Amino acid sequence: MKIKTRFAPSPTGDLHIGGVRTALFNYAFAKKNNGLFVIRIEDTDISRSTKESTTIITSAMDRLSMQSDEPIVLQSQNTKKYQEIIDTLLKSGNAYKCYCNKQRLEDLKITKKKEKKTYKYDGKCRYNKEDKNLPFVVRFKNPQDGRVEFDDLIKGKIIIENSQLDDFIIARSDGTPTYNLCVVVDDITMKISHVIRGDDHLSNTPKQINIYKSLGANIPKFAHLPMILGEDGKRLSKRHGASSVLQYLDDGFLPSALINYLARLGWSHNDLEFFMPDDFFKIFNLKNVNKSAAIFDPAKLLWLNQQHIQKTDKQEIADKLLQFLEKHNIKATIDEKFLFLIEAFQPRAKTLVEMALMCKNYYKDFNKYDEKAAKKNFNRDAIEPLECFIKNINNIDNFQKDEIKTQIQITLDDLKIKMPHLGMPLRAALTGGSFSPSIEIVAYILGKQTTIKRIKNAIKYIEAFA
Template sequence: MSSMPDRPVVTRIAPSPTGSMHIGTARTALFNWLYARHTGGQFLLRIEDTDRERSTEDAVQVIFDGLAWLGLEPDSPAVFQAARADLHRQAVDDLLTRGAAYRCYMTVDEVAAEREKARAEGRAIRSPWRERAADAGDNRPHVIRFKGPADGETIVQDLVKGPVTFRNRELDDLILLRSDGAPTYNLAVVVDDHDMGITHVIRGDDHLNNAARQTLIYQALGWEVPTWAHLPLIHGPDGSKLSKRHGAQAVGEFAEMGYLPEAMRNYLARLGWGHGDDEIFSDAQAISWFDVADVVSAPARLDWAKLNHINNHYIRQAEVVRLSTMVATLHEGRGLTLSAEDRETLQRTVPLVRDGAKTLLELADLTAFVLHRRPLELPEKALAMLTDETRARLGRLATALTGFAEWAPAHLEPAIRAFAEAEGVGIGKFGPALRAALSGGSPAPDLAGALSALGRTESLARIDDALSPRA
């Protein structure tokens, strides 16, 4: 099934700046971005900042930072909904003129009574002012409600869900303007999407009911209804709604946990959409393959094992300079002060250990041994390995390595094997002690890798420290 449109596609992401950027919002942004790129269209951003108390500058910046980290930059500057309130009110004036809206003077108690009556009769609430001719000069407190059809059906043609039918008698005459003149969500969204030229509204399926109400507002204003696509929610691994007990929920948390943005894009694309059995694919492939009509309607489940597998793939593929820079930042965040030499050592170490890292945090752990300051504090287990026999053997190994010409894993590994053969023992007789001397008991690559990462001078100095009487 293809959803290729007849007109240039314009999609949008419209988050509220009221906290962190949820992974569900990030997935929605990605699908909007992919569909816009797939069709050669535009991807836009609107900040729905009508909640003035919670919509702080910091909260807005969280959205900008999250999209920037994910690499989902919009094609135009962000639109701020709160700044468009006058345009929203103009649309309400138009609806009043068309007879598609009315002033409602019901009190709070009257609304509550009508709601109880409507619930008992299995219908949406209807204001008695719906059919009354209100005086526009009546300044009593009132709201302005939408005058939707009382009978019949509204059908939402959804690219993901298929056609969804709503009975109009179950759709209440929603409030368009509150008593203080503030526009409400469903009105503002329609006006903003129309004015921004949005052709496809791709969002979470918790907004499906709103699509029916918004369709009626579009029709009442004589505007073209956009194409709807409501995405399934993301659930936890156990199939329940994603919550804090499942771990990270916000984009910033995934970044802090050491996931790469390209890995997150790849993984999020697979949450509800896919291309055959392909688990790992480039942005270019995703853009080429993606069609919102191929999104499945069932909820997706967060799978940490798959995310880690994909992230490991991208760690192994990433440029070493970029990885070592990010790892250096993590080490500095842990309180270390790094010299230029330390950064060079990290750059030399990263290729030797990254295959075993599922996240950047793990990569930082795997590289920590090269940043230890001498003399290393050896754990009791390591000290127990340093018997007189093992000390003597490591001393001979250090002597052999001192004059070794090529200090790289490809040359050090056969040299260590040759030394073991000359000693008439297996590497297991001295390898664990050597590893402890080099790493201080921290995670480290194989012996040749550890020696190479540390460099000749540091390696021999650490061996010498381990063999000294104080050890």
């Protein structure tokens, strides 16, 4: 049987870290084994599912380059198939209509609580064969003896006694099917070979296996991933700094960094910390997934993102950076000057948002200097070197890096000063701060007119405030 995995989110909100890690492990397992990865949107909960959330999910998966190998499936389009299976289970005696009202069930729960016993439906309607003109739900007739055994590919052998399981509902009183039925029907229809999901679904697995058996269908392999916790040991949430995946991407995190970090949340390969997606897909296996919960560390994610920015080709960074510059109303083009900036800021920027801010002053005039840079570099002694440099570059017809560098040296020689006496105030004048590419590259990027204008502005600032 060809390996086929699925990612099956519910479209009830944003796509968060835990969901994307589940998608990633399904995708990686399929790719490693020359299989198929498919996306299924579980939108049968009409009251909570939205088209907007579906769009958010598919957009996030596209931006992470984890597209479905087949057309995306919407559960809401399979209602006819679910009803056919419910009818089949009723006819075969593997399901029954339950006419118990809410009050009776509530009383049963109260009784079990008083007896300090786990609530289970008591099977009152299990053997009823008479159709009544009353509202009803459909329950799966779970075996009362025997056990469910399966080898979880992460957790090992799991054994659940059938006596522990309930006759759970597979169709509500309005006729809509429930989760446990839908996923089984869909996984059979889609020929899913491996179900890889969070271990919060572990309690559903024996119920679903019994449905598979009642339908005479092949049972897929199961692998339940450990939970992701915050640094306080509690279930991961926004208070731990975990945003939606789209928010991370919009905040300037690279898809490759997110994949790298999420892969390391509960999976390891020797001491390997840094890797690109294609490398991960080649070495991934479920044997190296940890059984214990993973801890989400925002600082580690930020560090990894910086590593990926440093090691990603500057052309690729440039392509991605354009959209972040557009948020500052900057329409840059990828040319030699732009790539000089990328190369200069790759070692320093932790995110693309940060890199865009570093680039901003090269495209837009500024009226405020970095306070520390101005205090350190703007003094009366800086005026003469700055004025001399203006005079020297005025003579340049071809404003190129080498010629600018020559004029810097001429200025130093004319005034018999060392580079810091010119370079530090000049850098602050041209960029507003204390870090930049080399001065000749900065001036070349800005162009002759802007370079002279910014130096003159700095001289005015010094005369006014120094």
